[in-house]
Amino acid sequence: MRITTPLRGLHMHKRQDMASEIDYYSKMIKYREIPAHVEEWIGGWLQVFEMIETPHHLFITDVKENGALGCEDLWLFSQHYAMKVDQFTVNREELEVYAIDRPITHMIIKATGYDFKDFDARSRLSVALNINSNHNLSLAASQGNCPILEAIINYLSTG
Secondary structure, X not given: OEEEXXXXXXXXXOOOOHHHHHHHHHHHXXXXXXXXXXXXXXXXXXXXXXXXXXXXXXXXXXXXXXXXEOOOOEEEEOOOEEEEEOXXXXXOOOOEEEEOOOOOOEEEEXXXXXXXXXXXXXXXXXXXEEEEOOEEEEEEEEHHHHHHHHHHHHHHOOO
């Protein structure tokens, strides 16, 4: 399924919040899908971002640009900003902060094996959008990460 639409009237279910997102990624760390040392780093990045603005969503991309599964980038989203830590499992020194022009008025959403109700091993969800007039953003999720990306899509599409 591929959706290309202005977002007025698009209503997806919000199932996630910051606490449930942190809990989900803590389980990934526990089961060694994310290196254990990263838990401390994420806490540090949360503190840095908190100095800028209170984060509302945390997202870890788990589908790489080449389509392979594996954690790559850490994203934090607040009312006015998105923060990216590129290659967050090895990078603890550099972050990028982007202003968000809200609400986002156009996104390209692609769902494969994901029906916005439930997920399985085949589920994939991706979104491409202009976060502001100068920066494009592409995020991709698999399996249990799809509802988190869905919540972020919903969050960015509201004013």
